[in-house]
Amino acid sequence: MRNGKSPKEKAHHRIADRLKQQADDVERLASDLDEAALSKRTVSEKWSLNELLCHLWRVHQVFEKRLDALLSKENPEIVSYEPERDPEFPGLIALPAERSRAEFLSGRRRLISRLETLSPADWHRKGRHPEYPHYDVHFAMEYMAHHEAHHIYQMFQRRAPLAEAPH
Secondary structure, eight states, rough: OSSSSSSSHHHHHHHHHHHHHHHHHHHTSSSSSHHHHHHOOOSSSOOOHHHHHHHHHHHHHHHHHHHHHHHHHSSSOOOOOOGGOTTHHHHHHTSSSHHHHHHHHHHHHHHHHHHHOOOOOTTOOOEEEESHHHHHHHHHHHHHHHHHHHHHHHHHHHHHTOOOOOO
């Protein structure tokens, strides 16, 4: 390789960068608002900014545990996550939004540090998922990034009636 990195290594780097950028977006969209504004449902029957933040934090926790399993076990079974049946979610949304944001960002920094140290072989350690036949670390992290992007867009929409997003 002339530039030192294989296409797969470049893809791994892009995923880690994307997850870092998305954490910056979450921080920006959840900043400069008080608890009442963050908890306000600006779209009827849809999650507030705080609920979206807590969902992203919870999904982050789930995927970090998946990463632990993929890196420490041979071909571990990965259980599907069903947010509507998650007994921990109500406890997260009951916390102050500032704490949720700080915990999400702290967890993300930890995850990015881990991803940046993975070898190419580690990125392709496999697991067994009931819906995805080619599940590995790369797939899990890319899946999380796509899932998160959808909810960051919702955060942008939900914030618009409250205040302009910081630049």
